[in-house]
Amino acid sequence: MKIGIVCYPTFGGSGVVATELGLELSKRGHKIHFITYKQPVRLELLSKNVHFHEVHVPEYPLFHYQPYELALSSKLVDMVKLHKIDLLHVHYAIPHAYAAYMAQQMLKDDGIFIPIVTTLHGTDITLVGSHPFYKPAVTFSINKSNAVTSVSESLKRDTLRLFNIKNEIQVVPNFIDIDKHQPNFTDCQRSMMANEDEHIITHISNFREVKNIPDVIKVFYNIQREIPAKLMMVGEGPEKEPAENLVEELGISDKVVFFGNSNEIDRILCFSDLFLLPSETESFGLAALEAMASGVPVISSNSGGLPEVNKDGFSGYLSYVGNIKEMTVNALSILRDKKVLDAFKANAKSQSLNFDLHAIVPKYEVIYKKTLSDYLVK
Numbered sequence: 001m002k003i004g005i006v007c008y009p010t011f012g013g014s015g016v017v018a019t020e021l022g023l024e025l026s027k028r029g030h031k032i033h034f035i036t037y038k039q040p041v042r043l044e045l046l047s048k049n050v051h052f053h054e055v056h057v058p059e060y061p062l063f064h065y066q067p068y069e070l071a072l073s074s075k076l077v078d079m080v081k082l083h084k085i086d087l088l089h090v091h092y093a094i095p096h097a098y099a100a101y102m103a104q105q106m107l108k109d110d111g112i113f114i115p116i117v118t119t120l121h122g123t124d125i126t127l128v129g130s131h132p133f134y135k136p137a138v139t140f141s142i143n144k145s146n147a148v149t150s151v152s153e154s155l156k157r158d159t160l161r162l163f164n165i166k167n168e169i170q171v172v173p174n175f176i177d178i179d180k181h182q183p184n185f186t187d188c189q190r191s192m193m194a195n196e197d198e199h200i201i202t203h204i205s206n207f208r209e210v211k212n213i214p215d216v217i218k219v220f221y222n223i224q225r226e227i228p229a230k231l232m233m234v235g236e237g238p239e240k241e242p243a244e245n246l247v248e249e250l251g252i253s254d255k256v257v258f259f260g261n262s263n264e265i266d267r268i269l270c271f272s273d274l275f276l277l278p279s280e281t282e283s284f285g286l287a288a289l290e291a292m293a294s295g296v297p298v299i300s301s302n303s304g305g306l307p308e309v310n311k312d313g314f315s316g317y318l319s320y321v322g323n324i325k326e327m328t329v330n331a332l333s334i335l336r337d338k339k340v341l342d343a344f345k346a347n348a349k350s351q352s353l354n355f356d357l358h359a360i361v362p363k364y365e366v367i368y369k370k371t372l373s374d375y376l377v378k
């Protein structure tokens, strides 16, 4: 099958999932065309089955806002025609589903029929999409998609609650390439980051408000008062500077490392003992799954889809958003006893196996085949 994938190319779960999906589909013999404004961050190598087409938006002074949707839908029309793409899979409803629908209609005029699969990722529904400014367009795009998937049961429920959806929503959870998280590289350089007696605690995100970054730091602050520990903060975003200030205010700068964005999170996770994700809302929590795949237990909030990923008392612990005290107690209960820590590490790894890409990517293939045949019959 020739599949066009539209996603955000930046560091963020939806772009990562879209990229990993495209790469795996290419290994399974499909021809994948990524169509976006920049080469996706996890797309390092192009090959005979993996292509990247950049969407250019020419700056024109008349426009206060440059019309990306228009440029994207035109590019989709051109690429579908040029590469004879069979199906478009768009990740994140805004504005991708909307642009894909416009492309579909333009192509129809030329006698070309192409179905659209839309995957909802979270903030496109819970934070941005449901805003009255966007809601009618998002509802329309979801209802006009030929198939709709969401990354968790929780996100499906939120979508049905917030929008007037007439389409069926199929849940296809996010997945992980277990092989990429095998500690098979020799350079797991724990000793460079911490002393032997120090536990390493990690947080990875795009440092947006929704991630509750101050809670990460407060939980860590409490932990390091009890046991020797270091905190690795990985990612970039608007909450990073306030986080650096808070760390300084609390007098723990020597115990916290800010990494910035990284394409090698497996190398950071390989020496981590615990992962913190106290988010306000999280449709799935791909970062938590990546941690678990590296054998790192997770202390998270219980919001959104996190309970579908992190199993309370098994792969880590779940607490209500903002319950810093409980998160601290739970973290210490794991870290204080080596036997308990080892058991949680093994459990985290085994829980992550439920999201093995070899089991989940075929679910998308089934959806593609059905969507294509249903659409062409119509």
Ligand code: GMT
Pocket (backbone or CB within 6 Å): 011, 012, 013, 014, 015, 017, 092, 121, 122, 123, 124, 151, 174, 206, 208, 210, 281, 282, 283, 284, 285, 286, 287, 304
């Ligand atoms: O978490 C973010 O702010 C980024 C966002 C995105 O769209 O890339 O992540 C969302 O999609 C991920 C992949 O499906 C999920 O793992 C994240 O939980 C979800 N984020 C939120 O719901 C806040």
